[in-house]
Amino acid sequence: MNVAVIGVGHVGLVTAATMAKIGHNVIGFDIDESKVESLRNGIVPFHEPxxxxxxxxxxxxxxxxxxxxxxxxxxxxxxxxxxVGTPRREDGSPNLTYVQSAAAMVSTHATRPTVVVEKSTVPVQTGERIRQALTLQAQSRGQSLTHDVVSNPEFLKEGTAVEDTLYPDRIVVGADSAAAHEVMRRLYEPQLAAHDCPYVATDVKTAELIKHASNAFLATKISFINAVARICEATGADVETVADAMGHDGRIGRSFLNAGLGYGGSCFPKDVEAFIHIASDLGYDFGLLRETERINREAKRWPIGQLRRMLWNIGDKTIAILGVAFKPHTDDIRDAPALDVIDALVAEGTTVRLHDPVALPHVADRWGRAVVLCDSAEEAIRGAHAVVTCTEWPEYEKLTPAQLAEWLEFPVVVDARKVWDPEALAAEGLNVASVGRQLLG
Structure with missing residues (x-):
């Protein structure tokens, strides 16, 4: 089939590449000339394995x-x-200007009836607005073409986006006509033949809600286990063991029960806030999600509290930060929890040394001289009064307790991502604050 992708950012480029992989002819469109030129030269402008x-x-x-x-x-x-992007407005609602512009492009330039697919994360009832925009644009140009509108949300995870898209947990397609469903089944047929996964066929509004409900629930799981972590720290219980035991229950599952700095990235913060706003517009107060947000903000403050508890005054100290990307295997720093940690340290006048394997170019100008960007973890840690883990990159796991003890000026480790075994660190003479565990050392 001939497939067009409007917007070749993270979601769009992965969509284009995987559609081509399963046998379709794909053309990607973007208004960003530098991005298109980079892609024409065969260079992906962001990090995605x-x-x-x-x-x-x-x-x-x-x-x-x-x-x-x-x-x-x-x-x-x-x-x-x-x-295309659906950035947050100041009130938390999604800005759908780019979606409307994309619909206008289709109505202006399509030469035959086309299936128009929402891949961007949009509020429920956006399909109706796209259909309206297509109709009005066509009428203004004296056209009679009729396009079907479909919701086909993505569920990719940055860092594993290619695998998630080629081998998905499910494919959700919302359409309000049998013809549109038939086109989408043909589109995904090569993938379904090669990979056994549920194909969920529903109406447009239900598909739109599935995406927001999925991300909001996963964010809630993260906030729940972070709340449990605070209880574990106060009582001496181990949050990892709690989460493991919970995860054995098939009704709960272990994924996303990872206590730490909370959720970040381009999806969860924006989608939770948008879902709260959508519910409010429909007359429902989604208090559960507002509490999810509050706990997430609290989780981002946890390292600062631990540093103060262990070092007292932190304004005259040097702190090593390991990781600034919101998760490993990506260079995405959008709403990364590490940014909140570093901002708080900079506000205190703390000297910050930062290392990340791939994301440093994206923060090169964010703090000026207040933050020293380091080429290695050792450079960041050596001589620092404490080290804080903000992204659980695999290479940090390879650092040994002995190395940390040798490099640090003060024996203080704040492990906000549970990178290391706290008992092993304490045995090396280090003072350890690890999420969901009692202070050791």
Whole structure:
């Protein structure tokens, strides 16, 4: 099939590359000329394991090309994916300006009836607004083409986005016509034939709600276990053992029960806030999600409290921060909890040394000279009064307690991501604050 993707950011480029991988002809459109030029040169402008190889294969075979010409992208396609940003407004509601602009592009440039697919995360009832925008634009141009609108939410995780998209837990398609459902089944047929997963066929509104409900529930699991971690710290219980035992219950599951700095990234913070706003507009006060947000803010403050407890005054200290990306295997720093930690330290006048394997270019100008960017974890830690883990990169797990004890000026470790065994650190003479455990050392 001929597939167009409007917006080739993280979601759009992964969508384009995987659509080409399963056998479709794909053209990506973006208004960002520098991004398109980078992709034409075969360079992925962000860090996502496996995506560079997929892009190269697609470019070499001719199954993927990119353009800044909307007419070129939309003139003869079966399916159009809308993968544009939906940033937060000040009141927490999603800004759908880019979605409306994408719909206008389709109505202006499509040369035949097309299935228009919401891939961006949007509020319930957005499909109706897209359909309205398509109709009004067509009427204003004297056109008679009718396009189907479909909701096909993505469930990819940054750092494993390619695998998640090629081998999904489920494929959700919301459409209000049998014809649109038939097109989407044909689109995904190569993938369904190669990978056994549920194909959830529903109406547009239900599909839109599935995405927000899924992300909000996962964020709630994270906040729940972070609340439990505070109880564990106060009583001497071990949050890891609590979470493991909870996870054996099939009704609960172990995933996303990882106490730490809380959730971040481009999805959970924005989607939780948007869902609260959507519910409010519909007359429902989603108090559970407001508490989820509050606990998440509290989790981000945890390292500062531990540093004060162990070092007393932190303004005259040097603190090593390991990791600034919101999670490992990505360079995405959007709403990364580490930013809150570093901002708080900088406000105190603390000297901060920061290391991250891939994300440092994205914070090069954020704090100026207040934060020293380090080429290695050792450079960040050596001579520091404490080390704080903010992203659980695998390479940090390889650092030994003996190395930490040797490099640190003061024997203080604040492990906000449970990177190391606290008992092993304490045995080396280190004072350890590890999320969900009593202070050791």
């Amino acid at each position: 496996g995506l560079q190889e997929l892009l190269t294969a697609g470019m070499d075979s001719g199954s993927i090309r990119v353009t800044t010409d909307a007419a070129d992208a939309l003139s003869d396609v079966d399916v159009v994916f809308i993968c």
